Amino acid sequence: MPHRYKVREIAQQAGLSEATVDRVLHRRPGVRESTVAEVNQAIADLDKQRAQLRLNGRRYLIDVVMQTPRRFSDAFRAAVEAELPAFAPAMVRARFHLWESGTTAQMVDTLARLRGSHGVVLKAQDEPEVAEAIDRLVESGIPVVTYTTDVPASARCGYVGIDNHGAGVTAAYLVEQWLGENPSGVLITLSRTVFRGEGEREVGFRSALRGSGRPVVEVSDADGIDATQERLVLDALEANPGVEAVYSVGGGNVATVAAFDTLGRKCRVFVAHDLDADNRRLLREGRISAVLHNDLRADARLALRLILQERGALPVEPARPVPIQVVTPYNLPVHY
Incomplete structure (x- = not known):
């Protein structure tokens, strides 16, 4: 040949x-x-x-569609915008469709109204209606990459994000190491149960703690919004006086810390996700113990690359799993 x-x-x-x-x-x-x-x-x-010759003079418009707390969408938007120039000599622009709380119907409608798109980076609910909306985009020639939480039954061309089950197991390991012989229960907080990635983290966490005998108390459906989160966490703490540890899957950590303070309760270990501005501050203040983090700029670069590969503008390269970094107050990345 x-x-x-x-x-x-x-x-x-x-x-x-x-x-x-x-x-x-x-x-x-x-x-x-x-x-x-x-x-x-x-x-x-x-x-x-x-590839450089193929990219020369080409213009691509990428849509970033996410339902997520604003602190995370702000961080990811900055990461995408920082990576766009790396695809020169092509000109890659991004449009952002971001909201904190909404329905599956809102997500489906947003995807249906995209016009002139060359690809979509998507953080969405793992629902049949969303999968169908993704399939319609792909059938029309618009590749879709899911981000942080997958919709595997769809025709998306790739998933970018950490191993969510492995992240949950890692969180359980850290909680166990910090608590030791202390019999504390653990509060696990999710933004919304329809996000597959959060569910995988929870399953990993619970499976790793199964032999410990620790009670696990769940708070969900606050969308990571502080006011709702604080009320739900207060109710959970009042009903479960033995809870002294937190695994935050879906954010809202300022509110969770505030709920402990309101009740005068000590939190012995607090493991969170994503190195956003709130979590950086809480880490420095010693209010959370560790953050499971991945490089958002590397995520953005990979997601954009997968879309351009699917359009034939770049050679195909194997996508490597995104590594999990355990960040403490003593190894905070300086460039964040």
């Missing part, structure tokens, strides 16, 4: 003879591993150059 580049092109790029390149391409014996590596690097460089 002929290679996508001529032997002469690869040889020029690698600075090797055509005969040597030919031997490498046909996997003939007697070629050093270092020479094989040089040929493979030359081919990768040619792929990048071809």
Whole structure:
């Protein structure tokens, strides 16, 4: 089968003879591993150059559609805007459709009204109606990448985010290490149960704590909005005086801390997600113990890249899982 580049092109790029390149391409014996590596690097460089030519002068409009607390959407918006210039010589612009609380119907309607889009980065409910709306976009030629929470039954071209089940297990491990022999119960807070990613975190957390005998108390459907969150957490703490630990899946951590303060209750360990402005401050003040964080700019870059790959503008590269970082007050990233 002929290679996508001529032997002469690869040889020029690698600075090797055509005969040597030919031997490498046909996997003939007697070629050093270092020479094989040089040929493979030359081919990768040619792929990048071809991609640059495809991108030259092209314009792409990407829609970011998210139902999420504003503190998170603000952080992700800044990450996307910071990454857009990295796709030069193409001009990539983004439109943002962001809200904190709403219905599945609102999400479906927003997706249906997108016009002129070249791709969508989506944080949405894992509901059949949302999956159908994604399928309609894909059928019309608009690729969709789900972010932080997946809709796997849809035709989305990829998912970007951490291993949510693994994050929940990690949170349980940290809680157990901090509590030790203390028999405290644990409060787990979710923004809304229809988000698959949050459900996976909860399942991982509960499964890892199953043998500990600790009671787990759940608060959900506050959408991470502080006023609602504080009221729900106050009710849960009053009803469960043995709770002295928190795993915050869905945010609203300022409100959760305030509820403990209102009751004069001590929180021995508090594990949260995402390094937004609120969590940075709470970490510095010692009000939360650790944040499970992933680099939002790396997330944004990968999501945009997957869309451009799907449109044939960039060569296909395997998507690697997003690593989880455990951030404490002593290793806060300086660039946030």
